[in-house]
Amino acid sequence: MGGGRQRRRGPRDLSPTVILDRRTLWTQNAVPGQAVYGESLRKFSGREHRRWDPTRSKLGAAMLRTRDDPADLLPEPGTSLLYLGAGHGTSISHLHDHLCGQGNRFGGRLVAVDLAPRCLRELTHMAASRPGLVPVLGDARQHSAWGILVPRKVDWLFQDVAQAGQVDMFVAACRRFLNVGGQGLLSLKAASERWTGEGEAALFAGVEEQLVAAGFEVVESIELTGYEDNHRLYHVTMKEA
Amino acid sequence: MWLWYDWQAAAVVNEEGHLLDVLVCGGHLTEHAAVERLRTVARGELIPEALTLLERFPDATPRVHGDADLPDAAYPLPSSEAMTLADRAALRLAVEGVQQAASDPDRRLEHLVRGGDELRASHLTMEARLVEWAGLFYPLVRVTDRRAFVRAVANAESPAALAVDLEADVPEILPDEGEWRSLQEWAADTDRAQGRLDRLEHALRTLTLSHLPSVSALVGPLLAARLCVEAHGRQRLARLPSGTVQVLGAEKAFFQHLKTGSSPPKHGHIFMHPWISRSPRWVRGKIARMLAGKISIAARLDAFGGEPWSEDDVAKVDAQVEALRAANQQPPSRRR
Numbered sequence: 358m359g360g361g362r363q364r365r366r367g368p369r370d371l372s373p374t375v376i377l378d379r380r381t382l383w384t385q386n387a388v389p390g391q392a393v394y395g396e397s398l399r400k401f402s403g404r405e406h407r408r409w410d411p412t413r414s415k416l417g418a419a420m421l422r423t424r425d426d427p428a429d430l431l432p433e434p435g436t437s438l439l440y441l442g443a444g445h446g447t448s449i450s451h452l453h454d455h456l457c458g459q460g461n462r463f464g465g466r467l468v469a470v471d472l473a474p475r476c477l478r479e480l481t482h483m484a485a486s487r488p489g490l491v492p493v494l495g496d497a498r499q500h501s502a503w504g505i506l507v508p509r510k511v512d513w514l515f516q517d518v519a520q521a522g523q524v525d526m527f528v529a530a531c532r533r534f535l536n537v538g539g540q541g542l543l544s545l546k547a548a549s550e551r552w553t554g555e556g557e558a559a560l561f562a563g564v565e566e567q568l569v570a571a572g573f574e575v576v577e578s579i580e581l582t583g584y585e586d587n588h589r590l591y592h593v594t595m596k597e598a
Numbered sequence: 599m600w601l602w603y604d605w606q607a608a609a610v611v612n613e614e615g616h617l618l619d620v621l622v623c624g625g626h627l628t629e630h631a632a633v634e635r636l637r638t639v640a641r642g643e644l645i646p647e648a649l650t651l652l653e654r655f656p657d658a659t660p661r662v663h664g665d666a667d668l669p670d671a672a673y674p675l676p677s678s679e680a681m682t683l684a685d686r687a688a689l690r691l692a693v694e695g696v697q698q699a700a701s702d703p704d705r706r707l708e709h710l711v712r713g714g715d716e717l718r719a720s721h722l723t724m725e726a727r728l729v730e731w732a733g734l735f736y737p738l739v740r741v742t743d744r745r746a747f748v749r750a751v752a753n754a755e756s757p758a759a760l761a762v763d764l765e766a767d768v769p770e771i772l773p774d775e776g777e778w779r780s781l782q783e784w785a786a787d788t789d790r791a792q793g794r795l796d797r798l799e800h801a802l803r804t805l806t807l808s809h810l811p812s813v814s815a816l817v818g819p820l821l822a823a824r825l826c827v828e829a830h831g832r833q834r835l836a837r838l839p840s841g842t843v844q845v846l847g848a849e850k851a852f853f854q855h856l857k858t859g860s861s862p863p864k865h866g867h868i869f870m871h872p873w874i875s876r877s878p879r880w881v882r883g884k885i886a887r888m889l890a891g892k893i894s895i896a897a898r899l900d901a902f903g904g905e906p907w908s909e910d911d912v913a914k915v916d917a918q919v920e921a922l923r924a925a926n927q928q929p930p931s932r933r934r
Contacts, residue, residue, distance in 0.1 A: 466685070475699070477695065477696050480692070481693050481696060485689075491685045492688070492689060494691070501639075501662050501664075503640065505604040506688050508676055508681070509675060
């Protein structure tokens, strides 16, 4: 298809709750009247939407930067997904809008893992008003500690951890939690990896090779420069068990 | 044969993936019970159902759900009600985990040290301004004890009374009512800032003495706290090589050294210690290197539950410092 470059007039629905309006993304607010991180609120056909700030969410940035259809990056509403490295919950809040909706009307389940108590503090506040969001305080690498909260494999997994060894972590997590044919998104921070002296391009190419060797199909590697420098988001699908 | 378990059920499964026995937790679980079960599994221990099955099948090897060893089988995964309960329990666990963070002295130390720095900086500027400002009206007063001077201004009833208090002449040019009030309030604020700073440092000392007893005994609680904060926690301080401890706080000079090849820093925060700052320039590096090594040892004692250092141990280090000073009384010759 490659329809991303077509000129479209007016807002376009990427999902029942996500709108692409020219170069801005909006999600229908699951908690109307409340902004999560100071983003702007606006009504589209009578329903309140929150602006998805691409400079604060790598997923949002990737959706604006992808050459494919941005809707492909989103999970199916009402499914279960796993989010490693939840951070302060910017992306999480929008994902929740999309996946669970107001009062979890779609019946989604979003397991968000982060190591830092400071980040979890925000998430636990958010979880109180957003059913379907399950914050977990734990190391994304220690599956045994929280893995039982994801009893069945998921179709969509996101990782944004900014630690050395991000790719290995991602591969391990996908093997353990991602269905065959499921979508995996890896946000890679170049500065967290060991500097090899060959430059960022070599590092990013090496990561791609590593992902292919681990049995993934790399759908796209999305350059985030401008929104988040020295970052790249890899969109992969799980090929084999 | 494997013993499969998660937080609500356990099953015995053979290599082919046939379930030999299944035990799902009966009755209605409370949220509290679910929290306990999640915690049990996170610790790597077995839930009651798994223990029962292990008695029936002692040869089965326990594996938590999702382990790579387990064969594919129709495991008794949680129902949707059980999942709802698990989600509530997970939220409770997360909240408890977040609350636990407050019990981490490393995080509190960080606020105490940084807050103390901010308070000291603002107090010093306020005090300096007061001395200059009030000094305009009492040009002949020499301020030796700044703290007493601040108090005197804060408590004086009038400019004339202050002059008596300071044993100076009544000034010829007097501040008007408004300025005098402002001056006095400024002095009162400065005095209060001093009190806050003292209390904060006291709290910092108390916390550090219990958190890092050995390092505190060696270099004093204030420096110990600063090193711990700079290293981002006691565990990390204990794991740092002592070469890093030596230059903690001298990052700018250190990276300048790596980048341009200028001479490396000999000491970071530990320079504050009189063993280094009161030593001749040419032994400072030697003492810093030795002291950093000792700090590393002390930090490891504190972090991994060793016997804290006594005064005798510190006296030994002191003797070593003296020996280093004695062995290097003259500056090294400049010859190359």
